[in-house]
Amino acid sequence: MDNHSVYRTNVIGAGEAGVAVSVDMEKNVVHQTNSLFWNTIGNDVLGATSLPLYGAFVSEEKCQLFGDVSGKRILEIGCGSGQSLQYVGERHASELWGMDISENQIEKTRQHLSAHGLSAQLICSPMEDTCGLPEDYFDIVYSIYAIGWTTDLEGTFSRIASYLKKDALFIFSWSHPIHKCVVADKNGLTFKKNYFDESWYSVSLGEGTLTLSDRKLSTYVNALAQAGFVIEQLVEQSDEEMLQSRNNDFANKARMLPVTFVLKARKR
Ligand SMILES: C[S@@+](CC[C@H](N)C(=O)[O-])C[C@H]1O[C@@H](n2cnc3c(N)ncnc32)[C@H](O)[C@@H]1O
Structure with a gap:
């Protein structure tokens, strides 16, 4: 990061993390940077x-957004280490499919599922691109902390709509955008970033770099509507029991504002 870099806030957990600088969004560069991160040090x-968790303090066990998955064809976008596919597979989904930009994550999913006596159709591709997934096919498409990595939110939601049957479900979780603006420490909460700022930035984490932007909640909601989804539920609330078992700055922050959101939508 050179002398001309514009440094900015990046929030993970309770506080500021890594050195972040503003960048222009170039899709191929973003994909290269992020897939390198997930191919190497990601997890x-x-x-x-992963399911049953949607994020640090929100759980499917409480929210029950999926309903009965038995006999359902299910696709995960950004399947990562494969633990969520295991969760739905053990609940008797009829078909498991996963896609991820990272070869390494796809291989992790394959091995993880195999170790649990399960298998899935796995595709390595950016979620923004045509990748051979069948259309009008799935009963449920879901994603746990992966949708926000897309460089093209509306295009990605349109593709996801095309994979789903009519009236089928799309459920995803991501960092709540208000959480990405606020830092917690022993003195309380401090607002550090403009909620409306959706510009792209690169952040150094460990030995790696990630590139992303923090979109407003309305950007997700409006992109879903644009892609032909009807929203059925928005979860912002942290779970009280999960909060009680944690006593640190992050949990204190999650008592005051949402740190994760989950959207459940249905294809019209
Ligand atoms: C935070 S992980 C979450 C995955 C999973 N829930 C887990 O915990 O293992 C994000 C995943 O999204 C994938 N990813 C990032 N950008 C992507 C893109 N443009 N298209 C598809 N997958 C992407 C990464 O490779 C990574 O596996």
Whole structure:
């Protein structure tokens, strides 16, 4: 990061993380940077977020957004380490499919599922691109902390709509955008970033770099509507029991504002 870099806030957990600089969004560069991160140190630095968890303090066990998945054809966007596919596979989904930009993550999913006696059709591709997934085919498409990596939100939601049957479900979770603006420490909460700023930035984490932008909640809602979805539920609330078991700056922050959101939408 050179002398001309514009440094800015990047929030993970309770506080500021890594050195972040503003960048122009170039799709191929973003894909190269992010797939390198996930092909190498990804989960070691950021861990995994997988069902039944939608994020640190929101769980499918409480929210029950999926309903009965038995006999359903299910696709995960950004399948990562494969733990969420295991969760739906063990609940008797009829077909498991996963896609991810990272070869390494796809291989992790394959091995993880195989170790649990499960298998899936796995495709390595950016979610923004045509990748051979069948159209009008799935009962549920879901994504846990992966949708926000897209360089083209409206295009990605349109593609996801095309994979789904009519009236089928799309459920995804991501960092709540208000959480990305606020830092917590022993003195309380401090607003550090403009909520309306959706510009792209690169951040150094561990030995790696990630490039992303923080979109407003309305950007997600409006892009869903544009792609032909009807929203059925928006979850912002942290789970009280999960909060009670944690006593740190991040949990204190999650008591005051949403850190994860989950959207459940249906294809019209
Ligand atoms: C935070 S992880 C979440 C994945 C999964 N829930 C887990 O915990 O293992 C984000 C995943 O999105 C994938 N990803 C990032 N950008 C992507 C893109 N443009 N298209 C498809 N997958 C992408 C990464 O390779 C990574 O596996």
